[in-house]
Amino acid sequence: MNIKNPQFEISAVGPKQYPNNHLPEIVLVGKSNVGKSSFINTMINRKKLARTSSEPGKTRQINFYNMDNIFYFVDLPGYGYSKMSKKEQEQVGKFIEQYLFHRKEITLIIFLIDIRHSPTNNDRLMYNYIISSGLPCLILANKADKIAITKVDDTVKALQKELNPIGDIPTLPFSSERKIYKEAVWEFIDKYFKEEDILF
Ligand SMILES: Nc1nc2c(ncn2[C@@H]2O[C@H](COP(=O)(O)OP(=O)(O)OP(=O)(O)O)[C@@H](O)[C@H]2O)c(=O)[nH]1
Ligand SMILES: [Mg+2]
Secondary structure, eight states: OOOSOEEEEEEESSGGGSOOSOOOEEEEEEBTTSSHHHHHHHHTTOSSSSOOOSSSOOOOSEEEEEETTTEEEEEOOOBOOTTSOHHHHHHHHHHHHHHHHHOTTEEEEEEEEETTSOOOHHHHHHHHHHHHHTOOEEEEEEOGGGSOGGGHHHHHHHHHHHHOTTOOSOEEEOOSSSGGGHHHHHHHHHHHHHHTTOOO
8 A cells, every 4th residue: 555645633532532434443552662653654654743752651642644544543552651640541541441442443453562572461461452352453573673684583473472372363573663574564454454345
C-alpha cells in the first residue's frame, strides 16, 4: 500500500471523540517507549506526524491517523510507565481498556515487544487479553537495529516461542532505524486486508 496523504485526525480521551466513519482500525499496543508512535512515522515515511519521545509516557491519549481514508493507524498510550502517578496510570489504563474492549472497528492489533528483552509481565497480560479477545494480531519484535543483523531471525523465533509457543500469531522483526523490515509489514497488511475482504 502506498499511502499518499496521511493525516492526524484526532486525539481522543473517550468514545465520543472517536471518528464515526467506520474505517477499519489498525491499533498499536505495547509498553511505554517500545516505539509505537515511531512505527507509524516509519511506515509512512514521516518524521514527525506521530509525536515520539525518548522519555517514556509521551502518548497519553488515543490518536487516530487517517491513512488516505482507507484505514486508521490508532496510536495508544503505552503501559507500564512507572513514573506516571498512580492516578494517571489508572486513567491511561481506562482509556486503553475502553478502546480495546469495545471498539468494533479494530481490525488488526500490532503488538510491539522489545527484541532485546523477554516479554514483561504487562506484555504477558496484554498478550493474554489479545488471545482471549480473538482479535487478529501481528507481533513485532521492535528495535531490531539494537542487535546484530545476523541474530535477528533467531531472536524473533525465540521470542515467538516464548510468547506464542503454538506459533499461530505471525511475528516479524521491525525497526524504525533500520528500515529494511518495513516492506514485510506492509505486505502483511495488504495481504490481510485482501484476504479478509476488508476494503476497496
Ligand atoms: N534504536 C531504535 N530506537 C527506537 C525505535 N523505535 C523507537 N525508538 C526510540 O524509542 C523512543 C520511544 O519511541 P516512541 O515511538 O515515542 O515510543 P512509544 O511506544 O510511542 O512510547 P509511549 O508514547 O510513551 O507509549 C524514542 O527515542 C525513539 O526514537 C527503533 O526501532 N530503534
Ligand atoms: Mg507514543
